[in-house]
Amino acid sequence: MQTDFYRGARAGMANMSGSMSDKQKNAISPRRDEDFPEWYQQVIRAADLAENSEVRGCMVIKPWGYAIWERMQAELDRMFKETGHRNAYFPLFIPLGHLEKEAAHVEGFAKECAVVTHHRLELRDGKLVPTGELAEPLVVRPTSETIIGAAYARWVKSWRDLPILLNQWANVVRWEMRPRLFLRTAEFLWQEGHTAHETRAEAEEETMKMLRVYEKFAREFLAIPVLTGEKSESERFPGALRTYCIEAMVQDRKAIQAGTSHFLGQNFSKAAGIQFQGRDGAVEHAWTTSWGVSTRLVGTLIMAHSDDDGLVLPPRIAPAHAVVIPITPKEDSKADVLAAAEVLATSLRTASFAGAPVAVEVDARDLGGGVKSWEWIKKGVPVRIEIGPRDLAQGTAAVSRRDRPHRDKEFLPVADIPGRIPEILKEIQSGLAARAVAFRTDHLRTMDSKEQFYEFFTPKNSAKPEIHGGFALAHWDGSAGVEEKIKNDLKVTIRCIPFDESPEPGTCPFSGGPSRQRVVWAKSY
């Protein structure tokens, strides 16, 4: 089966007629197949999700973008609570000394830390200059293992104090060289779960449990299939014993790490001194985990589902499920149309989707119907409902779906709409998920020869690389040398070593050495 993400847009274009088609075919220019990175930025602008700020690498998340993040937060927070976690908040500033305690951690994060060295500004010759140097500089958290570890060390005395199962919603700062809206910003929003356990087995189980939470969230809410597995040593979190991840494929066939869960062993508890007296009276170090997802999920969502007309939101994560658009061509019927729109919205809100009332917006702005419709198309709202004077007479409204060409509309009796919308939302959700699965299936290849591998990851046009490649399932001898070589040659890395109940041994096509199992290779964000 050939999955074509552009099919919808083409069908839409074929339906177009009149002056519009001469003017503009798609809302977003360039199209995905012309220039994917530029398309991505234009979608963000067209949907009014975010913009770059005056500080390099930082972004302003605008209301519609933030609403998507809030939806993610709401569902994840619920899932964390269901798995026994509670929220807390730890400081933004970390004493420099804390960061020095775990060697691998220092190595991993030292290069990208913002450091606070002063606590006062003085006005000199009209310029503000920092004064009041701090005795010990403070690091703006790039992640919170160290400062949370220090707190856990204070809190834990006995095995009865364990486990500690906390999460925090916070911002973190990593001074990135190449920022990209949502995908990699100097400051980003995330959640970080931090747990401490009595036994190794318990901590390992926790690590895996939270990975499963992320996987379920991605599949059920974002409609994005993800591969799960373990990171190779070179991709592991600094200081972790094992790093597990969910990896998604987006429409340029690159991989994106959408969430991680780390088994930290006793590394951080030894560094921070998280010790307790066990059931046998012996003093032991706790076993810790950490796990997180960030606003990168918003970028992942955009790249996974959106099309050449803008954002496409899966209903289960959309801030609004439906928008009612009053069409008010005549002054004398305007009040009636607006009133009917409100009545329709109100009745629609009595319907429920996925266990909650259908979220409805009414766009009562005094603008042309086409203008308003296009705005909501670009914002990715799953369902648009237009209601105008003719509908009033007939008791109907025109229903359009974001997963269908934008010209398609179905006139439904108003009375049927509250009953019908939840079904449509369900169809859109499962349709987007199915399409994403099919897309990934099409671009996931099992391969055994080096030649095939290199061909797969080499664009035909090197000057202006077309969308190519995907995920390659190939054997690997487990050596960092092979990883290094492939990365240098093709910019392809091991995204994860999939969990495999019965691994199929084979031969590494790059070294000829023995391989325990196939691993997932891809270009990545």
Place this chain on the structure above:
RNA sequence: CGGGGUGUAGCUUAGCUUGGUAGAGCGCCUGGUUUGGGACCAGGAGGUCGCAGGUUCGAAUCCUGUCGCCCCGACCA
């Protein structure tokens, strides 16, 4: 941080080679006609041409430096 590209109104851009103090389209505002698919007519607002120096009688244009952004590389969620 290295290589390449690029900065002119909110967006897209003309002008730069051959210096003479800025033009368009979209968007925005007002009025009218419109509104079921990104409307039309008329009027209007908006730019110290990224910033700082320099050359010159005069700089968007030439020179130097610097900053931002984009792409590639290193690094990363």
